[in-house]
Amino acid sequence: MSAVVAWALLRLIGLITNVIFYQRVDTKLVAPGGGHDHWYIILLAPIIGGLVIGYMARYGSEKIRGHGMPEAIEAILLGGSKIEPRVAVLKPISSAIAIGTGGPFGAEGPIIMTGGAIGSLFAQLLRLTADERKTLLVAGSAAGMAATFNTPFAAVMLAVELLLFEWRPRSYVPVAAAVCVATVVRHPLLGSGVLFPVHGTLHLTPLAELLCVVTGIVAGLLAIVATILVYAAEDGFRRLPVHWMWWPAIGGIVIGIGGLIVPQALGVGYNIIGEELDGSITINLAIGILIVKTLIWSLSLGSGTSGGILAPMFMIGGALGVLEAQIFPQVGTGFWALVALAAVLGGVMRSPFTGVIFALELTGRFDAILPMIIGASTAFAISALLLKRSVLTEKIARRGYHLTREYDVDPLEIYFVGEVMSRDILSYEGDLSAEDALAEISGTDPDKVETRRQMLYPVVQGVDTLVGVVTRTQLETAVHEHRSTRAVKELCLTAPIVTHADQTLRETANAMAANEIDKMPVVDRHDPTRLVGLVSLTMLLEGRVRDVREASESERMLHLRVARPGWTNRHERR
Known part of the structure; x- marks a missing residue:
């Protein structure tokens, strides 16, 4: 569906451009600034x-306002990946009108938003989680982009770098599948060449x-x-004493x-590229x-x-x-234009991988991959x-939200409970009275400081058979x-949430977040009744803390010892 919508959007842009600037009915993509138009048009x-x-x-x-990608990101991060059905209809129409009447924009931003709306609508018809809706939204967006440019690899990279905010099989595989289907469907509709x-x-040369x-x-x-x-222009428009509609x-x-100065600057400009x-x-x-x-x-x-930003970039x-080719040495036809194209895209979108892959798939110039990586990475x-x-991301930040696109391994994902849990903990026998249990953690004895901080106390039978847990608040109550003579086993929670x-x-x-708790008993995985510790x-x-320490603490690990004349004798005299 995203591929069909991409085809329809390009045809609609062509139709409006032909009607407005050439006074004819045709759907072929043409440049609005053809040089034969009256100045008033x-x-x-x-x-x-x-x-x-x-x-x-x-x-x-x-x-429908904007170039599509910030709106898609906002829908993913803040809107539960839900896009209204009317956006799926109005966004491509408004973009076709903007570009067809001479707007210097690309079709990719609108199709990203429209394809995302299609994926979101499918997801909303089904009983899915917000993460699953996000996957289908991004799948539709990436599919639309692949169909527009015949760039499946770049579309997947754009999804990974800009829209998914994760790298997992559950999201990558559906997105890749949608992109591949859209590219296959594109070929009979729009062609298969670069x-x-x-x-x-x-x-x-070096x-x-x-x-x-x-x-x-x-x-x-x-x-x-x-x-x-x-964004200076956006700030300027906000200061105007007129409604944003105008x-x-x-x-x-x-x-x-x-357009009167440089007519070729109008429209998507594929011919100029x-x-x-x-x-x-x-x-x-x-110039x-x-x-x-x-x-x-x-x-x-x-x-x-x-309107979109990719084609203008x-x-x-x-x-x-x-212009650089007029100064730099001759390397090959269009070489410096290609490197600069990838670099500008990497700098504007902060997506160097997408910039390089886009340029590769758009031109088929795979022998320029190293120069493009150099240019795009430097611009980034x-x-x-x-x-x-x-x-x-600036638009989202201006709406009061914080957004980061930097990815790192979650340190909580690489450490285990056994590495941080406390094994030296206070636990109560089940028959102990509430009064005696409270006495164990009361007073000002400095030796009891840690037990007072523990706050959650396992109730055991024998040495380490877990019966339940009791809190200090329960004992005090x-x-x-x-009810001070009651046994702690009568007060405790007998089916606590545990971990391993x-x-x-x-x-x-x-698990703590889902159950609204901040402490858990740690039990043996093979024997769920055996208590091994407590984690908070x-x-x-x-x-x-370990992650921050690794990022902030500098230390020299290797020390070089240089032998000098007379060093051995001095060392021996010492």
Whole structure:
């Protein structure tokens, strides 16, 4: 279904573009700035498109605003992976109107949101958990993206780097299956070849690979500028004394003016990306694309219109590479445009793997993988060092939510209860009275400090046969209510939640959270009645403490001893 929706969206974009700019009925994707349009069409079309989108957002669903990926992330993390059915209908239509009337956006963001809505709707029809709904939402998003660009590997990488927020078989396998099906379905609908085929031999040298670092630095700085412009524009629109419904139309004015200056900057620009990669673009046009496309894309996106970011980043990055090719040594046709394209994508989205794989699958240029890794990783490093958040996460942060995309092994997953539990604990015989039990943990005796802190006390029969658990509060209540002579086995909880020494701290923490407790008896796995220790929430944090210690404490492990003349004699005299 995501593949069919992707096909329909591209055809709808083509239809609107042809009707508006060429006054003909056709669904083929064409460039809106073909050079034969009257100036008033180029100027007015984006404004009219912005008015329609503002109306749809206000009276249809405000969730159609934006470029799709932050909205998908927000639905996953904050909305229980639930997307309204009307979003699945209105998002592609609004995006087709925005792009078809000249908006400098890509189709991938809307299809990510629309495909995610399809997956979410399927999930909502079934009895599933929030995690399972998330998997189907991401499966739909990644499938739509794979169908749009014929890039299955990049779509899976995008899901892993941006949307899943986990790496588990339960989520990866369904996403990969959906991507593969969408790619197979795409082939008869949209073709099976690479989108921007590049040919010729590369002549890589160490100097060229070193200059890829320079490309990455410049691309990272460009990514930062573009991101700042997007949210500066958003802040500017918020200060306007008009309802947000009118903002996309105001953004359309910016698009129209930019289109009058550089008509080729309008629309998705697949034809321009192809020219950048095959070396047929002129220098003047590359300069115009780099400046005008960056400005109209960032300023209009800040208005809250509907459109994606990948295709504009391809075009802007490619233009940067074309200009660099005028200075850097010749390596091959479109080489610097390709490296810069991957680098800008890695810097803007903070997804270097996705940037590299995307560029590979879009061009089939697998012999450029090392330069692209150098460029994308450098841009990613520059962006991460100089900018707190990416264009994808800044919007969510501005809504008051914290989002991290850094993944690490949970230290609670690699330590076991047996490594942190207390074995030296106070337990009570079942026949002991409540008064005597309380006396054991009362007073100011310093030797009883640890037993007073224990708070949860196993009740045993014999040496270590667990009968139940009793709390200090229960003992105090019994004494206060004049039931001090009652045996602790009559007061205790006889079916406590227990854990095992070979259970991970994470599993135990989950059990504590689910049962709203902070201490648990530890029993033998093979003999559930045999008590072996006690674990508390504070003890579980020992796993975190060890992780912090490994990350913050520096120490020198190897010491070199250098023998000098006369050293042996001095050592012997000592």
